Amino acid sequence: MEPRPPHRHVDELRRQLRSLGYLDAGVDRFVLAGATGTRRPIAIAIRASLRTGILAGVLLGPASTIWLHRQLPGLITGPRDALVLAIYLAILFGIGGTVAALIAGVGVSLLARLAGSAVARRGRVLSVTAGSIVTIACLAYLTLWSRQAQGIETSLPTTMVVVALAYSVIVSLLLGHAVTVTALAIVVAGTGSAPDAPGVPGASWRLAVAAGILAFCGGLLLFTIVGATQSSRGAATPLTVVSSGLRIRLFAIDGFDPHLFETLASQGRLDALSVFAGARATLDLADVRQAEVVDPARTWTTIATGQPADVHGVRGLETREVAGVRGRLSMGGQSPMGRNIRAATDLVRLTRPAITSRAERRVKTFWEVAADAGLRTAIVNWWATWPATSGTGIILSDRATLRLERGGALDGEITPAGVYERLRTAWPQLRQRAESLTNSALRDAHTKGDTAALLRRSAELDALQLVLTQEIATAEMDLVAVYLPGLDIVQHALLNTSSGTNQSASAIASRLAALEEYYVALDRLLAPVVRANSSELVLVLTAPGRVTTSASGGLTISGPSVRQATLTGTARDVAPTVLYALGVPISRELPGAPLLRLFSEEFTRRFAVRYVPAYGRPSTRLAARQGQPLDQEMIDRLRSLGYVR
Amino acid sequence: MSPVPQFFAEYQARVDVELRRLVPAGDGRVEQSMAYTLLAPSKRVRPVLTLLSAELCGGTVSRALPAACAMEIVHASSLILDDLPSMDDSPLRRGRPANHREFGEAIAILAAFGLLNLAFGAIAREYQPPLAASLAGLLSTAIGVEGLIGGQSADLLATEQQITFEMLERIHRRKTGALFNASATAGARTAGASSSQLAGLSAFAKNLGLAFQIVDDLLDVEGDPAETGKAIRADARKTTFVSFSGVAGARQLAMELCQTADRALAPFGRRADRLRALSAFVAGRSL
Numbered sequence: 054m055e056p057r058p059p060h061r062h063v064d065e066l067r068r069q070l071r072s073l074g075y076l077d078a079g080v081d082r083f084v085l086a087g088a089t090g091t092r093r094p095i096a097i098a099i100r101a102s103l104r105t106g107i108l109a110g111v112l113l114g115p116a117s118t119i120w121l122h123r124q125l126p127g128l129i130t131g132p133r134d135a136l137v138l139a140i141y142l143a144i145l146f147g148i149g150g151t152v153a154a155l156i157a158g159v160g161v162s163l164l165a166r167l168a169g170s171a172v173a174r175r176g177r178v179l180s181v182t183a184g185s186i187v188t189i190a191c192l193a194y195l196t197l198w199s200r201q202a203q204g205i206e207t208s209l210p211t212t213m214v215v216v217a218l219a220y221s222v223i224v225s226l227l228l229g230h231a232v233t234v235t236a237l238a239i240v241v242a243g244t245g246s247a248p249d250a251p252g253v254p255g256a257s258w259r260l261a262v263a264a265g266i267l268a269f270c271g272g273l274l275l276f277t278i279v280g281a282t283q284s285s286r287g288a289a290t291p292l293t294v295v296s297s298g299l300r301i302r303l304f305a306i307d308g309f310d311p312h313l314f315e316t317l318a319s320q321g322r323l324d325a326l327s328v329f330a331g332a333r334a335t336l337d338l339a340d341v342r343q344a345e346v347v348d349p350a351r352t353w354t355t356i357a358t359g360q361p362a363d364v365h366g367v368r369g370l371e372t373r374e375v376a377g378v379r380g381r382l383s384m385g386g387q388s389p390m391g392r393n394i395r396a397a398t399d400l401v402r403l404t405r406p407a408i409t410s411r412a413e414r415r416v417k418t419f420w421e422v423a424a425d426a427g428l429r430t431a432i433v434n435w436w437a438t439w440p441a442t443s444g445t446g447i448i449l450s451d452r453a454t455l456r457l458e459r460g461g462a463l464d465g466e467i468t469p470a471g472v473y474e475r476l477r478t479a480w481p482q483l484r485q486r487a488e489s490l491t492n493s494a495l496r497d498a499h500t501k502g503d504t505a506a507l508l509r510r511s512a513e514l515d516a517l518q519l520v521l522t523q524e525i526a527t528a529e530m531d532l533v534a535v536y537l538p539g540l541d542i543v544q545h546a547l548l549n550t551s552s553g554t555n556q557s558a559s560a561i562a563s564r565l566a567a568l569e570e571y572y573v574a575l576d577r578l579l580a581p582v583v584r585a586n587s588s589e590l591v592l593v594l595t596a597p598g599r600v601t602t603s604a605s606g607g608l609t610i611s612g613p614s615v616r617q618a619t620l621t622g623t624a625r626d627v628a629p630t631v632l633y634a635l636g637v638p639i640s641r642e643l644p645g646a647p648l649l650r651l652f653s654e655e656f657t658r659r660f661a662v663r664y665v666p667a668y669g670r671p672s673t674r675l676a677a678r679q680g681q682p683l684d685q686e687m688i689d690r691l692r693s694l695g696y697v698r
Numbered sequence: 699m700s701p702v703p704q705f706f707a708e709y710q711a712r713v714d715v716e717l718r719r720l721v722p723a724g725d726g727r728v729e730q731s732m733a734y735t736l737l738a739p740s741k742r743v744r745p746v747l748t749l750l751s752a753e754l755c756g757g758t759v760s761r762a763l764p765a766a767c768a769m770e771i772v773h774a775s776s777l778i779l780d781d782l783p784s785m786d787d788s789p790l791r792r793g794r795p796a797n798h799r800e801f802g803e804a805i806a807i808l809a810a811f812g813l814l815n816l817a818f819g820a821i822a823r824e825y826q827p828p829l830a831a832s833l834a835g836l837l838s839t840a841i842g843v844e845g846l847i848g849g850q851s852a853d854l855l856a857t858e859q860q861i862t863f864e865m866l867e868r869i870h871r872r873k874t875g876a877l878f879n880a881s882a883t884a885g886a887r888t889a890g891a892s893s894s895q896l897a898g899l900s901a902f903a904k905n906l907g908l909a910f911q912i913v914d915d916l917l918d919v920e921g922d923p924a925e926t927g928k929a930i931r932a933d934a935r936k937t938t939f940v941s942f943s944g945v946a947g948a949r950q951l952a953m954e955l956c957q958t959a960d961r962a963l964a965p966f967g968r969r970a971d972r973l974r975a976l977s978a979f980v981a982g983r984s985l
Contacts, residue, residue, distance in 0.1 A: 067951065
């Protein structure tokens with residue numbers, strides 16, 4: 054009789070039992086449960102892959118929703134959005150997981166059929182290889198995804214990345230294990246015999262449960278960190294205002310060509326604006342106007358926030374609305390890939406076009422900072438201001454005119470609600486005032502036909518914004534800013550080469566003449582409002598508009614404490630300059646700096662630039678939203694004005 | 699030894715009554731030989747497992763009873779064959795002389811085959827074709843080379859040989875585990891169970907089957923022959939789980955396996971308490 058084997062340590066036997074499929078009531082059972090009762094390898098592969106897909110969907114759907122929330126602010130506006138998106142992503146990852154597991158399973162099944170007993174002998178090695186390939190592929194995909202998120206949000210905390218990666222590792226291992234189990238079952242079913250060493254490699258209920266708990270904790274931790282990060286990053290510092298006694302009136306004119314302006318001014322055709330001889334800064338807008346992206350929402354949000362588009366989050370006028378989700382998603386900008394994704398998701402009705410909104414903006418604008426500092430502010434018609442937040446002064450968002458025309462309950466177009474009531478009551482008179490201003494501005498225009506209608510419509514739009522501004526802006530207002538789109542609309546309609554086919558010299562000359570007439574009309578509209586009094590700074594801010602990729606804008610200041618100077622700055626300097634003039638401290642997070650040389654030496658000596666660490670995130674307290682959304686009307690309006698196709 | 703729960707005794711009684719009905723009546727030696735082993739006092743763990751599994755999956759005891767009896771009949775047949783001089787050469791079974799000692803080898807072999815035949819016949823007669831075919835297939839696998847026959851063959855070849863732990867597990871997976879698994883699965887199938895229910899019960903039966911075998915090995919070392927009905931150290935020529943882990947280690951592993959079996963029933967909730975009582979009974983045979 055042979056000697057007895059020595060008593061081996063129980064732990065070792067326990068490990069062996071696990072590897073033989075005992076002491077296990079976890080993932081294997083779940084993955085293979087669907088395949089119970091079938092012996093056909095392909096059927097096992099399909100059924101087990103479906104369950105692996107479910108596992109992938111459940112584990113990755115909610116986690117990736119948290120990531121997307123971090124990566125694309127504005128996409129998720131509430132729990133319902135998060136739920137819908139989590140379901141979408143779970144389906145997406147579920148399909149991905151199923152396909153990956155199916156490819157591995159079918160591959161193993163084909164090998165088992167072709168190689169027969171040779172495969173049976175190496176069943177364990179083959180299964181572990183299939184599982185490892187899926188693990189590595191899954192991990193690589195998830196890691197790249199995390200890295201992309203890090204690339205967009207440059208200041209992503211390291212801990213978050215580590216946690217996300219750890220979660221990815223756990224999920225990848227789990228899915229790889231599921232594929233290993235499936236592959237082993239296929240080998241056994243396909244060759245009709247058990248592999249040399251029975252049981253599932255690495256199978257153990259403890260490992261599976263531990264991985265599950267870890268995966269769950271990872272997701273939970275990630276969620277907690279995201280929540281904590283949002284409240285701790287860039288936390289707002291209380292702002293104290295050292296008032297210079299100056300109030301600011303800011304007029305933002307889009308589609309402005311400084312050379313054409315100079316020519317017309319020298320001809321004496323621009324009375325109001327040419328006498329407006331203040332300090333002037335030429336703004337280099339190259340950083341906001343990449344050669345191929347000339348987008349008003351992006352440009353003007355950069356100017357308003359002093360931050361680049363990657364930071365402020367408004368990347369373009371057109372975004373996508375994901376079906377079932379109130380938030381927005383900007384998809385790949387103007388790149389071919391972005392267009393393809395949009396087309397593909399349009400096709401399956403998963404997304405539809407939408408107009409960018411305030412919800413996508415991640416940082417505060419200068420008027421929000423001023424309002425936080427306790428100043429009285431009013432803002433009219435600036436891009437990406439809908440839906441308005443409450444408690445940030447008076448806001449007539451980019452949809453305010455539409456709401457005033459349509460009437461009915463507010464859907465965040467105007468805040469506070471009292472202002473809407475007042476404007477709505479006075480609306481017929483306001484329209485009339487705007488119309489008479491337009492008539493006066495275009496009194497000696499010679500243009501006829503369609504072009505005349507274009508000029509009138511644009512002038513009416515600008516006049517309406519100015520009338521509304523006058524209506525809401527009392528003398529005590531510290532900051533009033535209005536965006537005037539008319540010149541850009543006219544310039545785009547007249548000069549956009551893609552829309553015009555008649556390129557004869559006379560046609561071009563007549564279009565140019567019409568554009569010049571609009572400069573004159575705008576000059577007349579602005580004449581009553583751009584004259585600064587002793588306690589007012591009037592700022593005229595210009596950008597070249599959509600027809601040119603020219604990267605030069607302008608900031609002209611008139612009023613007391615202004616120095617006659619011409620200098621160069623960037624779009625990022627506008628917000629700090631405005632805030633400095635108001636006596637508000639500047640955030641160290643802002644990349645730009647106040648253009649101090651626009652102010653008199655005495656002023657800069659008396660009022661040193663003060664800094665705070667951060668302004669914090671924008672308020673999320675939405676204004677009243679009971680009314681019907683004007684999404685479609687907004688798209689139609691912008692389409693008729695040539696902003697979107 | 700832990701006391702048999704009340705419901706367990708009732709199920710055992712119902713199985714006994716049904717077995718008496720099924721076993722061929724007659725004074726012939728073969729009939730006597732078949733009844734001798736089949737109706738000998740027994741725990742009826744396998745048929746009770748079948749009945750409990752059926753109940754757990756929403757079925758009834760009466761519908762599962764023929765399948766449960768078929769499992770016990772197959773088990774009785776395997777006991778007769780195991781004890782033959784050409785195999786384990788055991789003199790004692792269930793507290794009485796082994797079948798071949800009472801009726802002679804030839805009759806014992808015939809009785810074993812008679813029982814196997816009886817099992818398949820019971821299934822064929824008591825169930826409609828699709829279910830009958832499915833259960834017959836199940837039984838055939840449990841008996842065949844991947845089941846009892848393969849396990850017994852490997853066991854014979856391993857006697858007085860040094861074998862690895864994996865080989866030992868493989869022997870018992872087929873000798874004991876296969877019929878445990880078939881018992882649970884058969885009960886679930888008579889109740890039209892879903893694939894996830896089947897998978898849960900299968901995991902339960904797999905762990906319970908091995909625990910049962912380890913406890914058997916422990917009883918062989920330290921049990922009371924009056925209780926076990928077998929001669930103590932009957933397996934002394936064989937490598938058992940106790941050889942690998944020692945008595946305390948084997949006891950520990952058996953307990954963990956029973957606990958795992960219970961965990962596999964988690965999706966069933968409190969409804970599976972009777973099966974948990976069964977696993978507690980299996981563990982309690984020695985613990």
